[in-house]
Amino acid sequence: MTFPKHLLDGYQNFANGRLPEQRELARELAEKGQKPETMVIACCDSRAAPETIFCADPGEMFVVRNVANLIPPYSPDGEFHSTSAALEFAVQSLRVKHIVVMGHGRCGGIAAALTPDMEPLSPGDFIGKWVSLLAPAAEAVGANAYMTGAERQTALERISIRNSIENLKTFPCVNILHGKGKLTLHGAWFDISTGELWTMNDTGDFKREDNPQAE
Amino acid sequence: MTFPKHLLDGYQNFANGRLPEQRELARELAEKGQKPETMVIACCDSRAAPETIFCADPGEMFVVRNVANLIPPYSPDGEFHSTSAALEFAVQSLRVKHIVVMGHGRCGGIAAALTPDMEPLSPGDFIGKWVSLLAPAAEAVGANAYMTGAERQTALERISIRNSIENLKTFPCVNILHGKGKLTLHGAWFDISTGELWTMNDTGDFKREDNPQAE
């Protein structure tokens, strides 16, 4: 069981390049603890890493990554809820000031939500169950035969971001701090093809960052 | 609701720096789809981002991040299991060749597992429930009064990595492919203070990468 070489090579690049430059920072973050101001919920997709997109340094962002960057609704039922646990930790213990839900183009999880009749990937059908969190919206979008497949995909990617932000507000700790202005919630959508970042405004619409007036 | 400036500044650095260099790569990954060879389960901790530690490019690694980088045991009970969904997708759809469970030093989730009497962070006590996946091991480690607090912390961090790797094997899709040699499972532990990477060998022990004989 040899550790993958490509990862060891990558680690060497880090050890020779970035690490020496940030040695003091790393030591300080270890001794004093992390105090990231931002929590990001992003997708597992290999093309949508928030640290890359935002050029983040160690200590900057507390990152949860799951399929299709979903926040489930608040459900204190005693079950295992990893995303809820991360949220609770970020809000109550780390006291982050910003939560960003970041979706992206060509998301496989969103595509799965739009294909509910797809054969389960395994008998457990974990993906099918997980993306069913989006079932009502996926059904509404999927019913529109006038839109192209790509248009429905992008539509649901953005609806999902708004939906996750609404689900964030179902968590009492988020709702209270948000109401007091101590916590702000944001949406972003990353175009993996062009590297463009779109951010959400007050109407729930997304605008490209290098050109905020784009439709 | 203005998008956080520090994130927009970071994005500008990406847009001006790394993006132009990798424009062709991004376009190709978008058109052909992602084919990462590696899945990494890492912690949400802002000091332990796998893309940073392994200098990963877009398309290289499919990354799940949850508190304490835990893989729960296979549990096809129809509930929402985000980490299991990501695993199912990586193994069955993306057909990754490697899964790396990467833990790190000073992990807040591991610390929480070692403090079961800690006040819940919120009435939902999601963290408490989540880290109870480690309860048996945490109890055994916590009972050892001869080890220092830091030694118990590091011990459980490493036990947890081995535990997650065992839980990976409870997933039939992982077990089958692992048995055929098409999928290898790896453990790693990152020292956030020094930037050192320790990898797991066949005995379950961790060795530092730049000096494999160090204890």
Added chain:
Amino acid sequence: MTFPKHLLDGYQNFANGRLPEQRELARELAEKGQKPETMVIACCDSRAAPETIFCADPGEMFVVRNVANLIPPYSPDGEFHSTSAALEFAVQSLRVKHIVVMGHGRCGGIAAALTPDMEPLSPGDFIGKWVSLLAPAAEAVGANAYMTGAERQTALERISIRNSIENLKTFPCVNILHGKGKLTLHGAWFDISTGELWTMNDTGDFKREDNPQAE
């Protein structure tokens, strides 16, 4: 009844500027007749003039402009059909090689189609009747409560362009020449806010011209 001064001033600018430069061209086009290669169907909107957007010279494009740049389906019923008449003239008499249906952002006609219960602008309700050409698609788009108003607007603007292109093919003269490869049909969508042009590809999706990979 004095001719509006702002128009006379504009005409003077033309007479002193562009006209002297294109005097030969104008004379030749008058004597030999127009032979535009392109027909454009655009909206009446004051912010979406095709000659401006494409920097067209006299003789380049035969332009029909109506509310929401709609092509109605082929309907040889002996009624007055101005858009059909223009199409017939362009295809059969001028023998254009390209037909471009150009829509735009924030189209009032599309907004009217999405507000079927709106009070008629006059007892004749000409607009209501005209945009009812889009009723099925408008209803499908309007039913999606998950999309924002702006998202539905843009969705229908693009659906309408595809719909008009399909209606073009219901005209036998278009269908025959298109089938022979002597006439190509194109879609474009102009962002009046940013001046960006999006063109339609074979899947019916729209891509921004300065960045063809944008979603």
Added chain:
Amino acid sequence: MTFPKHLLDGYQNFANGRLPEQRELARELAEKGQKPETMVIACCDSRAAPETIFCADPGEMFVVRNVANLIPPYSPDGEFHSTSAALEFAVQSLRVKHIVVMGHGRCGGIAAALTPDMEPLSPGDFIGKWVSLLAPAAEAVGANAYMTGAERQTALERISIRNSIENLKTFPCVNILHGKGKLTLHGAWFDISTGELWTMNDTGDFKREDNPQAE
């Protein structure tokens, strides 16, 4: 289906030239909406574009273009009337202050009106039907064997402009606002060969703008 290159080249000229100069104007017109003071009914002819002739900026004129710049009589019969719809929108919604009917020399639609026995361009004979709106006047002009073909052409072009202005007044919304002095109606005729503009006065006669006494 590649978008025509000559149009993309023209768009690049616009994007590099006029657009940067008018970026603020475009943004403002998009955000606040269009408020053109003038509606122009012009011909589809590629040599008679009103924005070119009047050097119009975005937001200045709401433009309808059909064959022979005809306004049909008010006909609230529940049929599809695109020119009437545009008129209704301009007058009732945009509240334009001026309507200009602009004809031009060598108009193919007028020529068609003067050739009623011409073979239909297609079985639908849309042009034949459309220009029959001018049938009475075309018949009277056509009967005059003493005028040359070109004189009859110019005569009908100008008769048609006056006829369209009379048809504008058959629309109650136009008639009411015109009667109150809130809306003025104008005629213009553009000589495509020389670039000269002729405007209509109270007697219905047309005078050249740079030399009002010319016949």
